[in-house]
Amino acid sequence: MGKLWLVAKREFLLRVSRRTFLVTTFAVPLGFAALIAVGVFIAIKSAEKRPVGYVDNSGVLDPAIVPSLNEIDDTVEIRVYQDVSVAQIDLESGDIQAYFVLPEDYRRSQQVAVYYWEEKPGDDAWEAFNNFLRVNLLAGLPEDRRQRVLEEPEWTVRSVDGRRQVTAGIGILNLILPFIASFIFYLSVMTSGGYLLQAIADEKENRTIEVMVTSLTPEQLIGGKTAGLLAVVLTQLTVWIITIVIALITAATMLESFPTLSVPWSFLLVVALYLLPTFVLIAGIMTAIGVMVTEAKQGNQIAGVINLAFMAPWFLSAMIFTNPDHPVLVILTMIPFSAFLTTAMRWSITAIPAWQLIVSWLLLVASAGFSLWGSARIFRLGMLRYGKQFSLRTALGALRNRRSWIKSGGRPSEVS
Amino acid sequence: MPTVEISHISKSFGSTRAVDDVSFRVEKGEIFGLLGPNGAGKTTTIRIILDIFKPDSGQVSVLDGSLDETKKNRIGYLPEERGLYKDQKLETVLLYLGTLKGMEMSAANERLGEWLHRFDLYQHRHKKVQELSRGMQQKAQIIATLLHEPDLIIVDEPFLGLDPVNTRLIKEIIEEQRFAGRTIIMSTHQMYQVEALCNRIVLVNHGRTVLYGEVEQIKRDFAGNAVVIEGQGDFSDLPGVLQTRRENSDWHLALQPGTNPQDVFRALAAREGIKIERFEIAEPSLDDIFISVVKGDDEVEGVDNG
Numbered sequence: 013m014g015k016l017w018l019v020a021k022r023e024f025l026l027r028v029s030r031r032t033f034l035v036t037t038f039a040v041p042l043g044f045a046a047l048i049a050v051g052v053f054i055a056i057k058s059a060e061k062r063p064v065g066y067v068d069n070s071g072v073l074d075p076a077i078v079p080s081l082n083e084i085d086d087t088v089e090i091r092v093y094q095d096v097s098v099a100q101i102d103l104e105s106g107d108i109q110a111y112f113v114l115p116e117d118y119r120r121s122q123q124v125a126v127y128y129w130e131e132k133p134g135d136d137a138w139e140a141f142n143n144f145l146r147v148n149l150l151a152g153l154p155e156d157r158r159q160r161v162l163e164e165p166e167w168t169v170r171s172v173d174g175r176r177q178v179t180a181g182i183g184i185l186n187l188i189l190p191f192i193a194s195f196i197f198y199l200s201v202m203t204s205g206g207y208l209l210q211a212i213a214d215e216k217e218n219r220t221i222e223v224m225v226t227s228l229t230p231e232q233l234i235g236g237k238t239a240g241l242l243a244v245v246l247t248q249l250t251v252w253i254i255t256i257v258i259a260l261i262t263a264a265t266m267l268e269s270f271p272t273l274s275v276p277w278s279f280l281l282v283v284a285l286y287l288l289p290t291f292v293l294i295a296g297i298m299t300a301i302g303v304m305v306t307e308a309k310q311g312n313q314i315a316g317v318i319n320l321a322f323m324a325p326w327f328l329s330a331m332i333f334t335n336p337d338h339p340v341l342v343i344l345t346m347i348p349f350s351a352f353l354t355t356a357m358r359w360s361i362t363a364i365p366a367w368q369l370i371v372s373w374l375l376l377v378a379s380a381g382f383s384l385w386g387s388a389r390i391f392r393l394g395m396l397r398y399g400k401q402f403s404l405r406t407a408l409g410a411l412r413n414r415r416s417w418i419k420s421g422g423r424p425s426e427v428s
Numbered sequence: 429m430p431t432v433e434i435s436h437i438s439k440s441f442g443s444t445r446a447v448d449d450v451s452f453r454v455e456k457g458e459i460f461g462l463l464g465p466n467g468a469g470k471t472t473t474i475r476i477i478l479d480i481f482k483p484d485s486g487q488v489s490v491l492d493g494s495l496d497e498t499k500k501n502r503i504g505y506l507p508e509e510r511g512l513y514k515d516q517k518l519e520t521v522l523l524y525l526g527t528l529k530g531m532e533m534s535a536a537n538e539r540l541g542e543w544l545h546r547f548d549l550y551q552h553r554h555k556k557v558q559e560l561s562r563g564m565q566q567k568a569q570i571i572a573t574l575l576h577e578p579d580l581i582i583v584d585e586p587f588l589g590l591d592p593v594n595t596r597l598i599k600e601i602i603e604e605q606r607f608a609g610r611t612i613i614m615s616t617h618q619m620y621q622v623e624a625l626c627n628r629i630v631l632v633n634h635g636r637t638v639l640y641g642e643v644e645q646i647k648r649d650f651a652g653n654a655v656v657i658e659g660q661g662d663f664s665d666l667p668g669v670l671q672t673r674r675e676n677s678d679w680h681l682a683l684q685p686g687t688n689p690q691d692v693f694r695a696l697a698a699r700e701g702i703k704i705e706r707f708e709i710a711e712p713s714l715d716d717i718f719i720s721v722v723k724g725d726d727e728v729e730g731v732d733n734g
Contacts, residue, residue, distance in 0.1 A: 018527055219511025223572065226478050226505045227528040229497065
């Protein structure tokens with residue numbers, strides 16, 4: 013354990029001190045923060061606060077009946093005009109951003125005409141007039157019924173088996189989260205897998221492997237490197253999550269119209285359960301590739317193809333949103349390579365049956381264990397093959413239970 | 429109890445027999461030479477001792493039993509394929525390797541300072557390994573081998589790439605380690621270093637043991653297998669002579685095993701244009717013995733195969 017820890021510590025310190033780590037870790041949240049800031053800036057800038065007017069030919073509206081502050085927080089003033097021509101003059105002079113005209117037969121037609129100059133009235137203007145209209149229309153109703161209509165409906169959708177429910181307000185987050193998760197997954201986990209490949213190939217290229225294996229076991233070496241890089245991933249995730257939380261709190265404070273968000277704990281639990289074994293699976297595969305190639309550059313090309321396998325569910329986003337229980341997606345949920353992303357993306361759209369989750373997670377954990385075990389075997393066989401290609405057949409030979417192969421250490425690069 | 433005991437080990441890679449029934453013992457506190465031409469099976473034997481490869485057959489005992497993880501901390505290994513983490517600082521790399529051998533960081537730090545001073549590398553300790561010269565990297569690798577004060581030191585070509593000053597320094601250090609009671613297995617092609625340092629040797633060729641014993645005894649056994657001639661004329665291509673080389677005004681002739689110096693003398697007497705001023709049966713150098721045994725063995729192999 014001590015040596016594993018030493019390897020992990022070195023790997024962690026080595027990676028976090030690299031410029032690429034600093035750029036990836038801090039550029040992403042900075043970019044995200046900049047995006048939020050631009051959004052907030054545009055929203056504030058574009059908020060049109062000039063008054064709106066209305067001409068009531070139907071006699072429905074009473075200027076005295078206005079929404080109370082606790083009912084609706086309107087910031088746009090509503091002006092009453094007796095004559096359209098006066099309202100038109102104010103509109104043309106820019107005193108008001110628009111005016112609404114209720115025809116005489118409004119109660120029957122329920123049509124309102126809106127007049128504006130060049131630009132449509134802003135959201136706040138629409139909202140203010142709508143609220144004013146609603147308050148007036150409900151004026152004759154008993155208080156309790158009036159309140160029910162005035163308050164926004166709060167809906168909750170539950171799955172038939174009662175395992176999942178979606179409440180208004182977190183719908184958008186549900187749709188965005190899988191994409192954020194897959195982006196973070198790609199950027200962090202796959203990049204770290206690439207680091208591991210690089211680290212193993214470096215040991216070979218640097219010819220340090222022979223000294224290393226006479227100091228510790230291959231399991232300690234690979235395990236230590238994997239643990240160190242996992243720590244790198246977790247550090248990166250922590251920085252990003254903190255940034256996202258700060259950005260969301262800031263946005264919610266500055267934007268009144270920002271939707272209410274609640275933490276999707278179930279989603280986060282699924283991500284946490286799938287992330288670790290997925291990382292181990294990637295680590296094992298990248299280690300094996302690192303051992304098999306002659307130089308890191310060659311390994312990176314193969315790793316690109318492996319990355320595609322892990323990111324495949326992304327290309328089926330349309331199917332996930334329209335038909336999340338399609339058999340193809342059920343299969344992708346079961347395949348360890350695509351399990352994490354498919355589950356994360358389906359989670360937001362559908363209630364994944366429990367058996368699928370259990371089977372998929374167990375398969376993922378089993379394949380992660382196999383990947384680590386297999387990579388250690390391939391490592392033992394390929395570590396001393398300096399500058400020599402390691403065929404897939406040889407690798408498969410190492411994975412099969414052929415003790416003599418492992419005992420012989422394969423054919424070395426040089427017999428001297 | 430010997431520090432290392434190899435009993436009848438064999439190892440094949442596919443159809444190539446790299447090591448074939450090799451046996452030897454390395455006693456505590458001795459410098460043992462593991463010799464042989466390129467491709468003879470030396471590195472494979474070392475890797476078997478270090479449990480990097482498992483032998484197909486035979487027994488290996490290291491530090492009183494089979495090698496385990498704890499014993500790895502008591503071994504220092506300088507492989508023929510040298511390597512350090514090139515893009516890291518020298519001091520960081522050496523401390524890391526020291527702690528991987530079970531050293532406490534504080535002890536490693538203290539001892540490393542002494543070694544760096546001794547190898548004239550102290551002022552370069554904050555440089556990246558790739559910024560150091562090849563010779564400096566070689567010295568750094570030797571520090572990594574010795575930093576944790578191992579009981580068993582295995583060095584494969586320790587003088588490779590070193591200038592005469594550093595070669596002498598390494599030689600001194602190897603001797604120091606022996607005086608400190610440590611066991612050293614040294615594989616090298618530099619026979620004069622073996623002659624100067626080693627108590628005993630094993631010579632392997634084509635994976636087999638062809639010579640094994642004390643250096644002095646081997647030299648005595650091979651006396652008569654070399655002659656020194658002073659004179660004028662062509663002394664090459666004589667029957668029964670494996671190698672002819674000129675040293676100053678003398679000719680050194682390494683004889684095939686079984687060849688009598690008298691036969692060589694007769695052959696010379698029969699040759700035209702030869703003037704002999706001195707003909708002397710020489711105590712052979714280890715170099716001569718090496719050539720004599722290896723070439724003789726190769727010829728036998730050739731006959732066998734032919």
